[in-house]
Amino acid sequence: MSDVKSKIRQFLTKYIEHNNFNDDDHLFEKGYVSSLLAMEMVVFVEAEFSIQVGNEDLNLDNFKSVDAIAGLIIKKTDN
């Protein structure tokens, strides 16, 4: 889990310069996510973890924070 979160943080810090966010911070509510980053998040999760984000996964709750993204990845890789 910590390795997954580390990879997510590493990815996000390319977009969120200050790197001053917690794993449970709502990235959208804090205004960190541009339209480009939203798409990049999906591409990153799919390419980095070899999973397919489906219709049912494309939900704000699955991408709102580092914790949420990690949860989605764990869930998809467990399946």
Place this chain on the structure above:
Amino acid sequence: MTDSIQARFQSFTQTHVAPLASRHDRLQCIDPELVGQLAAQGYLGAIISEPYKGLGLDMPTFGLLNYELNKSCTAVRSLVTVQNMVGRIIERWGNAEQKDQWLPVLAAGEKIAGFALTEPEYGSDAAGIRTCFTDHGDTFAITGTKKWISFGQMADLFLVFGQAEERLGCLIVEKDTPGLSITPISDILGARGTMLAQLEFDACSVPKENLVTNLGFGLHPVAFTGLDLGRYSIAWGCVGMAAACLEASVTYASERRQFGSCLKDHQLIQALISDMTVDIKAAKLLCEHAGRLAETNDRNAMQEMLCAKYFAAGMVNRVTAKALELHGANGYAPEQGIERFFRDAKIMETIEGSNQMMQIMIAKYGIQHG
């Protein structure tokens, strides 16, 4: 394999598309019989997968289809682009029922699709769109206006982007839905056969099951799925259009004589031809590279599609301008097709992201990824 399929695309376009290209431009519509022929070839479902009755082409091969189509007619390539953009979005993000209902009919060309994102006041700033989805229990009522919608005059269904209480999303809307009115947009500079329209939604009631994926997070990945494909398709179309101009220029320069020799023997004409040749080759390489990355779901595919589209759109404007110059006064006459390509080229720098938006996104990506 690729050569033979490209030969098939080429044969089809030379036989069925090229003879109609000038007419599409002049009459500002696409021949309905040709739409049937495109469907019969499977091109309207070129990248829809085979289980849904599409051809299931890979991205490099889909690029070649766009290249060959746009060597003859921008409007026809555009029809194939939009139909496949919508098909790709539904296949990627639709639910099982939506896929079963819509993909086979899109692939068969039984329904023509439109991609309704742009609004009169919101183009590049897509996240600012104001079309409103009001929740009425089992339905959404759509209110708003969409503008510059390719094939809006002939589409049977639209993928309409809007927002419900500030949560963005998109809905599949059939054209005969009460409350939807469609007004043709005519006499535009180029790509005149693309049958543009303005769509007015006046409390247009659509079942909630027509929502493609969830509200809130859905717009960006969903829109990008379509726009990415659109950019790739347009980039290849630009290369095709430019290649047609180069071929016409070489033929013209080999036949036209001035000062006792063919134009091709004049060094300043050779300079034009060499610049056109290198420009086209460079754009083609970018398109091929983007296609290979997209096919393998490489993380850099989106960036490479932006680069390909940005470069190819600029390239086709340079090449068509040189072709026009090389043809002299004859280039301005509709018979040569050069003036049509010259007009068609300009819109390539605007659709699916303006040059400036391409630059911003390419720069952001470059800065973030080093």
